[in-house]
């Protein structure tokens with residue numbers, strides 16, 4: 001009996017070892033040309049520059065790969081969710097829920113953030129700023145138990161044995177062999193895609209450039225928002241949500257008391 005238990009234990013250990021290992025799936029890619037095209041972002045004159053890390057310049061091929069990874073449920077354990085499940089383009093790349101649900105239907109404790117103009121963030125990502133760069137951030141959702149609940153070795157194996165991804169990694173990063181596909185390169189590509197999620201031609205932007213005008217009602221709102229007239233009551237918004245990106249890229253105490261539990265609040269979650 002004892003031996004049986006031991007054998008079963010060993011088998012489980014062996015399976016989990018195999019399951020957690022990146023396979024060295026080999027495939028020579030050198031016949032595929034590697035000619036990345038620099039991607040130039042044209043920004044209006046009232047925008048700050050978009051800085052990109054030296055080791056991850058924007059290329060059309062990198063952005064294309066990142067876009068595929070962002071929308072592909074291959075990143076989740078049961079192939080049911082992608083980044084875009086919580087960051088939907090039609091909701092400014094958030095999910096319009098108070099807290100987001102992951103692949104197991106479990107709610108996290110925070111609301112999914114909009115990714116519009118996320119490439120301009122300098123002060124740290126997430127509500128608490130704990131991820132420094134988009135490259136660091138993109139690694140995390142895959143293994144988050146409430147989000148994609150997968151392991152990177154599993155994702156990397158799926159990418160290495162995929163019909164299309166090895167070619168795309170070659171074209172984006174010049175890897176010579178399928179076995180060179182890594183989570184770091186996947187994260188770099190996703191970061192490139194996120195850097196071009198830019199909103200730069202809203203009515204507000206056009207007014208900043210002298211190409212459009214406020215309606216009378218908008219003008220009153222603008223005055224309150226930016227505290228234009230010291231003699232009138234003001235809403236102080238512009239101190240924290242300032243031009244041109246409607247954020248000062250800073251962390252604030254906005255006066256909302258901390259909640260130790262989201263019970264009660266969760267009943268408000270809109271489940272699609």
Ligand code: HEC
Nearest residue numbers: 082083086100101102110111112113125126127138141147
């Ligand atoms: C289950 C829902 C969910 C999934 C799936 C998900 N996210 Fe998020 N995302 C969130 C939530 C919630 C936050 C805020 C979390 C926090 O502050 O702790 C967030 C924050 C972010 C931020 C920070 C934005 C900022 O302005 O600071 C980025 C970038 C991001 N996610 C990208 C991704 C990428 C890339 C993927 C796929 C690899 C992904 N997310 C998958 C829910 C999700």
Ligand code: HEC
Nearest residue numbers: 113114225235236237238239240241250251252253254256
């Ligand atoms: C002290 C700084 C501060 C002031 C002043 C301020 N906000 Fe905010 N605002 C924040 C912070 C920080 C957040 C995000 C954190 C949160 O939701 O708790 C936020 C979130 C928001 C959001 C949600 C954005 C999103 O992506 O979900 C809106 C809309 C908003 N503020 C509008 C306003 C308006 C309108 C005013 C003026 C009446 C204002 N804020 C004044 C700091 C401020």
